[in-house]
Amino acid sequence: MPGVKVFKHVNYLWDDVVADKLAGDEVSLLIYRSNLLGADLRLTNYGGGNTSCKVIETDPLNGEETEVMWVKGSGGDLGSLKKSGLAALYTDKLHSLKKIYRGVEFEDKMVGLFDHCIFDPDSKAPSIDTPLHAFLPFKHIDHLHPDAAIAIAAAKDGKQITHSLFNGTIGWVDWQRPGFDLGLKLAACLNENPGIRGIMLGSHGLFTWGDTAYESYMNTLEVVEMCADYLEQNYGKKGPVFGGQRIQSLDVQKRREQAAAIAPVLRGYCSSETLMIGHFTDDARVLEFINSKDLERLAPMGTSCPDHFLRTKISPLVLNLQPGQDLSDLAALKQQLAPLFEKYREGYAAYYDTCKHPNSPAIRDANPVVILYPGVGMFAFAKNKQTARVAAEFYTNAINVMKGAEAISTYTALPRQEAFNIEYWLLEEAKLQRMPKPKPLTGKVVLVTGSAGGIGKAIARKFIEEGAVALLNDNDVERLNRAAADFGNLFTKDDFVTARLDVTSDADIQTAFDAACINFGGVDIVVNCAGLSISKPLEDHTDADWDILYDVLVKGQFKVTQKGVEVMRKQNTGGDVINIVSKNALVSGPNNAGYGSAKAAQLHLSRLNAAELGADKIRVNVVNPDAVIFESKIWEGSWAEGRAKAYGVSTQELPAYYARRTLLNEIILPKDVALACFAFVSGLLGKSTGNIINVDGGVATAFVR
Missing domain, CATH: 3.40.225.10 (Class II aldolase/adducin N-terminal domain)
Incomplete structure (x- = not known):
């Protein structure tokens, strides 16, 4: 009433x-x-x-x-x-x-x-x-x-x-x-x-x-x-919901592990025409449906409400994998998945050919939007994170509809011709044509180490502004939380996620890449930016100084790149690795044995990786900054004091000192380094690898040639 x-x-x-x-x-x-x-x-x-x-x-x-x-x-x-x-x-x-x-x-x-x-x-x-x-x-x-x-x-x-x-x-x-x-x-x-x-x-x-x-x-x-x-x-009057459960879900931790492991592979198949961003959910409503006996009957029928299938395509792809299946053998996994995707694409093409009209728009991407992995969860792939997330929400709505209709009667989907007439409606096509041109990094997932401040934060911000989604990370949780708050004021919840990442920790590296895979489907750009600086005379350097410099700068770059390449190879869509090195990799200076030699190792490791990864269409390039003082964590504390002492100036005079020694007489800011990184991944340098861009205002002794 x-x-x-x-x-x-x-x-x-x-x-x-x-x-x-x-x-x-x-x-x-x-x-x-x-x-x-x-x-x-x-x-x-x-x-x-x-x-x-x-x-x-x-x-x-x-x-x-x-x-x-x-x-x-x-x-x-x-x-x-x-x-x-x-x-x-x-x-x-x-x-x-x-x-x-x-x-x-x-x-x-x-x-x-x-x-x-x-x-x-x-x-x-x-x-x-x-x-x-x-x-x-x-x-x-x-x-x-x-x-x-x-x-x-x-x-x-x-x-x-x-x-x-x-x-x-x-x-x-x-x-x-x-x-x-x-x-x-x-x-x-x-x-x-x-x-x-x-x-x-x-x-x-x-x-x-x-x-x-x-x-x-x-x-x-x-x-x-x-x-x-x-x-x-x-509910339940006609019998168990969805005919009862056929299989049991993995526990939540195992579901997430399986999702992280397979998401890049699925993303690669779904990106055969256009690079897609992924979304994963193991919502209880989804699990009830995908684990049920009626899944094989209901899933192919497709959705009923036009709003649903405009976002999700007419029907999902159901994987024939076991929930706890070993996914570590990539070749075997792809051998199992490839026929499923090919069959789906052929089925979608047949749907188009059967239902098309003389004036229908050309067939669109034939890859699935929604993928169901019984016992694990649901994946959705679309041109950006919001669209993928919303597609998953809409298919959850469709599951709710099927559940309710089956409880009171029998579920009926729209006839295929009616569905096609909506999906390929000329008015819908006109709406699609009016959509703004994608930004240069639309569809890209980026992981920048040390992205809670300084150069890393500037790179992550620039990449998101250009259409990418990012995994923000730092080994300092408080700093990471502040960065997340800052980004929350600039961007939407679909633009970034966070994870603690200490590049010296294998567990942290795994967790960070798993987060990128679960939230976005994989990784396309890895920027090794995490760093620290120690400036001491040779006699004052300790084993601890040496070890932490090499563990963070060299081994950290190696380990993060190694994991990033593993994900990129699963996707089979190429990728980019950018290493933020330093002028000091090329220029000798006083009181800098540990830091300078570690930077030189980073630079040559970049060359080695570029030579090895070209066959995978993974580009490896370097940005060499110098004297990025403002907003940089490495200038907090003894590093600035050490460099000032080495050059015989005060710490307050350092910015001007560094600017004066450059050919352009310029102070270098984090955003300048971010722009150089963007140049590598914007599409303009897509056939370049093994290169160095100096962002130092012009230091002649740092010229590569």
């Missing part, structure tokens, strides 16, 4: 204090309601659904009052919706389009006419769902894709269940692709069933409404709550 505020299956988030401040501003209340609905993923998916309100505005053309519909525009997400994401249109002009509508075969042409109905020229482009809201007479409307509702909508007996569950107060419209004609069908359903509180769209979603923002919000929650409660009451 209206006003009920206690729910079991959805979150009641309405705050009267907040809403009262917005009283009288229906558009602000629409945004508030939309944000609340988008905050509960049980109500709608990321980027899915749309909401609207109709208000009386003054027409700027004639000064008269007119009804304007504000509706979520094309793209965007309800949870983060702002006014700039709304389209504002004249309601009467939208209705006038009925006069010229010529039928379903001309439906796509109607979308261009929505622009002629725009009231606010600064508003968002109208979406294909605009007429669905316009042709219903209610002041506030919610169109969502709740798993609980779609489970009923995708059930074989969905129409009868809807009528029985809601005693005829929820209408039903059979599956039809969104557009002008579906808007007319919704209006017809309302006319045939006056007084209903909503409409269920077969295999698609739910429309609910109200005279106020609050009434619409409450109506939506109540309807979804009833759907979810009905499903819960029926």
Whole structure:
């Protein structure tokens, strides 16, 4: 009943204090309601659904009052919706389009006419769902894709269940692709069933409404709550969920180990056309499905809701591996996986060839987006981390739908032709063509050692700005936490993750690369930047000084590169190793035996690695900085004092001293080194390996030739 505020299956988030401040501003209340609905993923998916309100505005053309519909525009997400994401249109002009509508075969042409109905020229482009809201007479409307509702909508007996569950107060419209004609069908359903509180769209979603923002919000929650409660009451009545469990999951630690081990291999196959970023989840809902007896029956059927398969492709790839299988033999593993991927690509090509129309866009990437590993978890691969994560979330939604539909009836997926018509819809293709050009490092995963400060932090920041995702790390946890906070203010949660990494620890190195593989699918760029400096006369150097310099700079570079190459070879997509060395690798100076010789070893190790790894398309290059004093941890404490003493100046005079001795008379900053690193990986130097870029302002004695 209206006003009920206690729910079991959805979150009641309405705050009267907040809403009262917005009283009288229906558009602000629409945004508030939309944000609340988008905050509960049980109500709608990321980027899915749309909401609207109709208000009386003054027409700027004639000064008269007119009804304007504000509706979520094309793209965007309800949870983060702002006014700039709304389209504002004249309601009467939208209705006038009925006069010229010529039928379903001309439906796509109607979308261009929505622009002629725009009231606010600064508003968002109208979406294909605009007429669905316009042709219903209610002041506030919610169109969502709740798993609980779609489970009923995708059930074989969905129409009868809807009528029985809601005693005829929820209408039903059979599956039809969104557009002008579906808007007319919704209006017809309302006319045939006056007084209903909503409409269920077969295999698609739910429309609910109200005279106020609050009434619409409450109506939506109540309807979804009833759907979810009905499903819960029926779980187990027909037998075990998904037919019962066929296999048991590995324990959580072993699942993560298996995921980290296989993710780069899967990523390599999925990147045969375009480099992809990965996402892994072993959510309990996913494990219940992928470990079940019904997996082989349900997974190939594909998803039902268009929002789902637009993100996930029509169906996933199911691996035929045992959960605890030994994955260490790469050749044997690839021999087992290669036929699976080839079969999937052939199946997708057949789906395209069977369903295509004369004017269909060319076939897209035939690789799977979602990969299921029974006993371990689910992987998703897409052009960036957010898209991969959202694809995994959508497939989890699809699992929820299949679970609910199977509990109350039999799950039904969209027919392949209908799915194709959505996936290769010319309007969807036009939307894809309008997307901005990818940044140079889009699809790349970078691991920069010592990336919590100084040069390493600048490199990681630059690479993320250019489209990469990064694993931030440092051996100083407090410093790492500060860096994570800084990056959190600059970037999104999908742009980076963190891990403690001491390059002298094999366990830390393994953990860091595992984190990169689990969170992003692998690694493409390794930058060895972690370092320290000790400046002492020869007689003052200790064994401990020597050992830590060589352990961090030389052995650390070797061990991190070794693990990075292992991951890159699994991917078989090439890669980059950049070693931050130093002018001191080439130039002899006083009080510098340990540091300078370690830097020389780093430089020659880089040459050796470049010579060895070329066959794997892994490039190894060097950046030689000098005197990067600002923001650099190595200049804290005795190093600066030692160098100042060696050159006979004060520590305060060091920056100017270093600048004066360069040909360009320049102070070197961390961002200068980052730019040099970017030059190596930006694509402009893709055929260069074994090279050195000096970033030292010009030190003639450090010239390589």
